[in-house]
Amino acid sequence: MKILLLGSLISTEQMELLNRNSKEKASVAPVNYETMLAKGLSENGAEVEALSIPAVAAYPYSIYKRINSRHEVIFNKIHVQWVPFVNVQGLKQVTIKKSVERLLKLWLKNNEGINNKVVLMYSMYPSYSEPAIQLCKKYGCHLCAVVPDLPEYMYSWKKMKGIRGGYSQKITQQMLRLQGACDSYVLFTKPMAKKMKIDNKPYLVSEGFCDKSIFEDIPEQEKYEKKTILYGGNLSKLYGIHNLVDGFMKTNMDAELHLYGAGADASYIEACAVKDQRIKFMGRVERTELLIALKKAHLLIVNKPTDDDYSNYSFSSKILEYMISGTPILTTKVKGMPEEYYPFFFFIENETVNGIADSIFQVLQKEQNELLRMGKSAEAFALKSKNYKIMAKHIVDFLMRQIQF
Structure with missing residues (x-):
């Protein structure tokens, strides 16, 4: 099975470098999770690639006005491609979406003849979930979303006000609108399914893993x-x-x-x-x-x-x-x-x-x-x-059932 991870997976070294050069530090939890996920999927026989939007604060909260395209190989086998974007608030989300549309379409076209393929997406972040939903539907590719937190709570702890607060509310509303549009889900807790109104869709409860x-x-x-x-x-x-x-x-x-x-x-x-x-x-x-x-x-x-x-x-x-x-x-x-x-x-x-x-x-x-x-x-x-290999096997088995259904 071929799996494209869509999220924010980059090497630990690069994540630390981005945070070192930022006033506002991005959470490392998603990268830690996606690292174990990628490793576990690969060790359970999946052919894994990653299309990644590095988590970095927008300029001027970091020194980076632009994140360029970059290629990394982690664990000597998993190819990670960075999605390029303009890292300035307002332009950031628009340019991420355009880059994801282009690169995801290319991956889907290159793998059009392969039946057992899945796009596995971390979170419902609109800039990549929206094009993923549209393109996977167009090309007949199964789309599964990992949902670690309910969209309505993702930004609440930041208590942002003014323009940034309004923008976070806008993103939250977009995620709520999109959250039921995937083919299947990996949820951190069982009650999420009812709250998201997706309990009629295939889902797996997997609260994370360790390494x-x-x-x-x-x-x-x-x-x-x-x-x-x-x-x-x-x-x-x-x-x-x-x-x-x-x-x-x-x-x-x-x-x-x-x-x-x-x-x-x-x-x-x-x-x-x-x-x-x-x-x-x-x-x-x-x-x-x-x-x-x-x-x-x-x-x-x-x-x-x-x-x-x-x-x-x-x-x-x-x-x-x-x-x-x-x-x-x-x-x-x-x-x-x-x-x-x-x-x-x-x-x-x-x-x-x-x-x-x-x-x-x-x-x-x-x-x-x-x-x-x-x-x-x-x-x-x-x-x-709860080690990453055992938990990732549950995810591989779950995804196999979905694409063979």
């Missing part, structure tokens, strides 16, 4: 001298960052809270770090540095609130990355999380500031052997049941 090889070049790490809690990701109130920081400040433990990432509420964390020296704001760092920190921490925390509608349809893909670090995890019980994960986590049952403070205290009071056992059991589960 132990990301720690291959990282030796075993000694834990930090002080007990350390680590949070990495969007620094936004939507993700519970205020309650987490406030809850930690309520404790009087001889411990530290390390926060990695960027987001709308980074300034709040910086202010709290001035008031409480135990809080360390690390910002956005290169991937290797974060992976080392995951190993050195005593506890990893994911504090996504469960009282909003978003949590009903949410599964954080970084959970699986955290699990294979071998460090125990304290998390909220979001409704999108399958119950099979429950035995491997410590849970925040009370999400108030006092409740979070109590949860942190209770977990860090446990014996080190118990924390180690919990971390290692989560690691074993993830590697056995």
Whole structure:
């Protein structure tokens, strides 16, 4: 089976370079996911190519006024072609769409005689999903969309206002209009199907996957001298960052809270770090540095609130990355999380500031052997049941059923 990945897959090195030269840093989560997806599909016998729109902030939030066409080969076998575009807001989306139309049409024409082919698209981003829907229909090619987040929530955490806020709302409305137009779907949670009104279409629930090889070049790490809690990701109130920081400040433990990432509420964390020296704001760092920190921490925390509608349809893909670090995890019980994960986590049952403070205290009071056992059991589960090769095989089998139907 031939699969064309349509999304933002580029090499880790190039992603880090783009982010290094940008004031606003793009999330690396989509690239991490697509990297494992491409690798897993290939190792399960699919012939994989990628047509990729690099995730980079528009000028002047990055130094790049234009992203040129480029070719990369990853894992020595997967050809990745960058889609060229003018990286200036307004022109960016228009030029992406034109380039995708041209390059996708070329791929479809070159593979017109091949029946077992699929375009597998990451997210419903309009600049490439719209031409993909139209061209796949025209050329009779099966189009499957991976949907990690519901369109109506993709931009909500950024809280953008003015022209940028209006534009994000426009993109959201376009995605909502297009979301039912694909032939099949890979969803991160089962409730997504009903919410998207696609439960009458073929879909597979696959909440993500993990790859132990990301720690291959990282030796075993000694834990930090002080007990350390680590949070990495969007620094936004939507993700519970205020309650987490406030809850930690309520404790009087001889411990530290390390926060990695960027987001709308980074300034709040910086202010709290001035008031409480135990809080360390690390910002956005290169991937290797974060992976080392995951190993050195005593506890990893994911504090996504469960009282909003978003949590009903949410599964954080970084959970699986955290699990294979071998460090125990304290998390909220979001409704999108399958119950099979429950035995491997410590849970925040009370999400108030006092409740979070109590949860942190209770977990860090446990014996080190118990924390180690919990971390290692989560690691074993993830590697056995959720590794990228096993999960990608489910996707390959699902796609084969669709094109043979």
